[in-house]
Every structure is written in structure tokens, then in C-alpha cells.
Amino acid sequence: MAFENETQKLHDALVSCKVPEISKAVDEAHAAGMPATEIINTLGGSMSEVGVLFERGKLFLPHVLSAAAGMKKAMEALNDELSAGNSGGDVKASAVMGTVEGDVHDIGKSICSTMLQCAGFDVHDLGRDVPLGKFVDECKAGCTFCGMSALMTTTMVQMKTVIDNLKEEGIRDKVTVMVGGAPITQGFCDKIGADIYGESASETTRKAQDVLGA
């Protein structure tokens, strides 16, 4: 395997979640002739591992953010080469995220937004207690992923209203609807006709990436 040593160093640096080490590994890999797209793909794969380690309590949110900051810095450093090849660093898709109206719990949703952002999505996080029409507005404006969260059984039913509204607007087929939160199950996801149920932030992110074939 070409650049085996560099690949390992990039992986180790990203999982260490230390920005200077990530930058150093990127510089060394680039100096050794590793293509920019390969560097970014290696870091992206390692980022998924960081997400799993966060989920299992081995890493914490600041670690995830440091790793993401390191990756962002790498993309800036390699920008010229990536732009020339037009094969990396692009936004994968736009996603609107929010906790549905009447529900003020947003920690899980915020972590999911962060994970999606780290995975290259352009995230429009509307926060919590989000009026249902705003989800639809964002989708009409171009978001192709719509992530809704609820922590309460009283509020989770609103997710179906958003799906119905997307249908009324004629854009349901253009949007991947993601649902999550403590009372949400795969059965509920199926029942209301959503596309993705995420048991965790990293599972949601992985499933969203799968939709794009990333």
C-alpha cells in the first residue's frame, strides 16, 4: 500500500485530537507526495472513528471539535490542490437541524449537528423549540436533509406534520428526513414515513453519509 506510513500517522494524529499534530502529519504526508484528496479521505475516515470513540465515552466533545478543527485547517492548507482537482473539500449537502416546536431539549441534536458538520455537511442548526414551518422553509431554500429531534412524547408527533408539509409543498422526495431523540424508535420513524432513525449522533451521521454514497 502506497503511503502506508503517512496514512498511519494521519490517522494517529487525528485520533489524538491535537491540531498541531494533525497539521504536522498533513505537512509531512504532503511533502512525501501523498495526493491532497487521499490525505483528506484518510482524515475523514479517522473522523468517523473519533465519532465512535465519543459515543463510547472515550473522547469528549472538545476532542471531537479539536479533531474537526485540525481537519478544517488541513483542508485550508491543501485548498489550492483540492480546488485544482475539484475533488475534495466541497460541502456534501445542506442539512437543516432542530428540536421541534414545544421542546427545549437540544443537547443530543447539537451533538448530531456537530458530527454532521465534521463530516462535511453544511448544517443550518435552528436550535430548539423550532416552529415547524421553518424546517420546510429551509428545505425549500435548498437543504436536502431535514433532521428533527424531540425528547418528549408530546412533541415527537410534530415530526409527522413536517413530513406532511414537505409533501404538500411537493418537495418530500428531494429531502432525506432524519429523526432522533430519546423517545424516537425505528418503529416510530417507519410509522411517520421518515427516512433515517439515528440511535446516536454518529449513527445518524453514518446513515446520512450512506444516503450520499460517501
Add this chain to the structure above:
Amino acid sequence: MTEYYTRMGDGRRVTMTKEQVMTDIQAGTADAADMAGIPALDANDIEHMCEIVIDQSRVVGVEPGHEVVMTYDIGQLDFTGDNGNSGNGVDMGRLEAALLHERALGADTFELSHSDYSIKPVKPVISMEMQAMEEIQSEIIAPYFYGAMPNMGLYYAPDGPYGNPADLMREFKIDESMASSEAAADHLARDIEFVTTRLQAAGSDGFNFDTTGSAGDADFVGTLNGVRILREQCPEAYINVGAAGESVMGIHGMMEFDGEIAAGLYPHQQCKLIAKAGANVFGAVCNTNTSRSLAWNLGRAVTFIKKAVEDSPIPVHVDMGMGVGGIPMFETPPLDAVARCNKAMVEIAKVDGV
């Protein structure tokens, strides 16, 4: 091959063979052991749990003489609340709810609570809560707490004065995010002191801190700082600290209590810090995965809780509500599943209470 009725983590009834149940228990216990770095259940425990899961009686239970203490959270809201907090929607006074739990439902302890069930909103109505506590204490016999969630999310924008750490982090403002968490934790500790010491003055037996750490490690540390103050000021208080999950979520990542980083602590580690803060009882939690079977969830949950019971310097009451302790995440948890999880927690994890 014989198939047995059992459940999924979302409550659906499924059939599984004994071999499938054993395989799922083994996978569940292995997952917990790997996550927390603790021993998996041994062969005897796994066999015992399997027998409990595949028992075809509708209800199972422990042998007479092996009963444990039942501590109830959420106060009267299990009657009066709507389905947002799994209540029955039956409006009644808080005295009536307390006496019903004591005299009709066999509660060993019960609690008074505010309809929001969070500490912060109690401050403006503290006199009303003190009066209710005094009145109910004159009628009730069982230990009667005040209960609320620390719910540190209420201290972040837009509900509170501090920036939302998750929002700040998405802008890569990590230092600001951490500072916001620290300020909110200090504020929470002050509010805990304000609320709890007044309720003790009104005759409360103590305080139940429910879902501690729901907003992450800063919530956990802020609560323990508040618990320490309560213990110093009210040595007589009965203090129950219940966790929010099997692991303390690292939103800040570096916050410490008594020199130990809180993020990433599992129940067998949480119990030691909670005891150091001055709590009398630790409410251990393990969340249910709705996509896995009851056997997998129970194997996993009992593994975490058993180790916590072994290592805890104080009694451990396992949280066994909807979606925790192996119980399916379904608003009307099936009776058969609840009874099985209860029996396994008592007989295998050897909890002091539920």
C-alpha cells in the same frame, strides 16, 4: 427448536430461541464490559438471566425475604402529568398523590415536585413548595423528599444567561464554550443551595437529584458541588443522586470534582464521586437501545449496575423507568418486561433498591 416470547428495546413482542437469548445477553454484557473496562457477567449470571428472560410466566418476582427498597421519582407527576412526562393526566393534589403512593402503591419513599421538575423554576415559588412540604410531612409516614432535575440546560441561552456550549463549539469557540459551562455549573450549585436548604427548613426528609448530568459533565460537577453544600449545611438531609446515563457525557471534557475528571465516568466510578459529595444513595442508570432485544439490553444494563453495586461505598438504587435499566423505551412499558428487568437487577446485580 422452542421459541419464547420476549421483547425488543422498543417494547415490540418477538420470539427468540434460548440460544438466541443467550447470544444476545453475551453480546450485551460484552458491550458494557468493553465500554467501561469492567468484568462481563460470568456463565452462571448469564444462565440465570436467560432463565428469567425466557420464563413464560407473565410476571416474575424475587423470593420472599429478598425484597428491596422502592424509591420513586417525579413525585405526583406520574399521576398528574401529561404524556410528556409519562403521566396519566389525572389531576389531583400533591397530598393525595403522596398518600396514594404510600398507602396504595407500596412506595418506600416518595417526593414532592414542581410541575417543571427542574431546580431553577422552583426558586420563584419556593414559599409555595415549602408550605406544601410542611403540610404533607404532617400527614405522610414514609420518607418524603423534594425531587427535581438539576437540568443545567436551563442556564444556557435562550433560557439562561450563558452561551450554549454546543453552539459555541460548532463555531470552534472551544475556550468560550468551556467557560460558559463552568459559569453555568457555579450558578446551578448556588441555586441548589437556595432551593434545598429552604426545603430542609420546611421539614423535608431530603432531596432527590434526578437525571444528574443530563447536560453533560458540567451539570454533573455543578450538582455535586451543590450536594456538598447541602450536606455541609444540612447534615440530616437524605440525599439521593440519580444519574442521567451510563456514562457522564463530556461536553466540557475537563471539569473535575474532588480532583477527578467527571467526563466519561461509568456507574462504578460515578458512585464514588457521588458518595464523596455527601449523597446517601446513588441512583445508577443505563439507557436502553431500542433496536436491540430485551436480552441484549438487560445483559448490558446488569453488567454496569452489578459493578457499581460492588464498588459503591453507599447503597445503589437502579433507575428502572421507561427506557432505562433494560426496560423497553415505550410509554406503557410491558408488564412482563418490567418484572423481568426488576428480578434480574435484584438477583444478579444485587441492587439495594429500585
Add this chain to the structure above:
Amino acid sequence: MDIPHLVASGMGGIRTAGDMVARMMYAKNMKLDVAKEYVAKKLGVTTMDLGDECVMRDLREELKIGSVTGIPGAPRGILAKMNIEDILDIKINSCEKFREKLRR
């Protein structure tokens, strides 16, 4: 949720001696077996009896520490808790606050 838990493993509160075992857990950090032994010794019964309605119903009435049915004239609330204080050799906060308010 209360009923299945009570049926599966609950001590039973004031139906039996669950309230007193709970008090010892919280007042003295006693683990389950220690708390049961302490209460059983103070009541003069076995630990098995602590969860037996037949034993505890009569005993609670005799000791004037309250029961689940309305017995006219029998102590309940603060009065019953004061008797529990004596039996278990502990102080209960609501009783302490009650005493502080008495004029004598």
C-alpha cells in the same frame, strides 16, 4: 410502573417495614442487608418478616407507627414518625422541625 415493581420485588412501604428500611439506608448509608438487620432487630422480628404484611400489619398497629388503612385514633403522619424515631433510634427532620415550633 409502580405496580409491576412492587409486585416483583418491592418491600411494600408502610404495608410492611419498607419505609423504615429506607430510612436507615438514607439516614446511615446502610446497604440493604445491614438496614434490614438493623430494623428487624429494633422491631424484634426476622428480616423475612419485614416484607410480610401479616406480621407487620399487627406490629405496626401495636407500635403505633401507622398503617395503610384508616384506623380511627391511630397515630399517622408526624405522630407515627415520632414513634419511629424512638424505635429506630434516629431523628427525623419533620419531627425535629415540629418540635422546634412547640412553645414548650
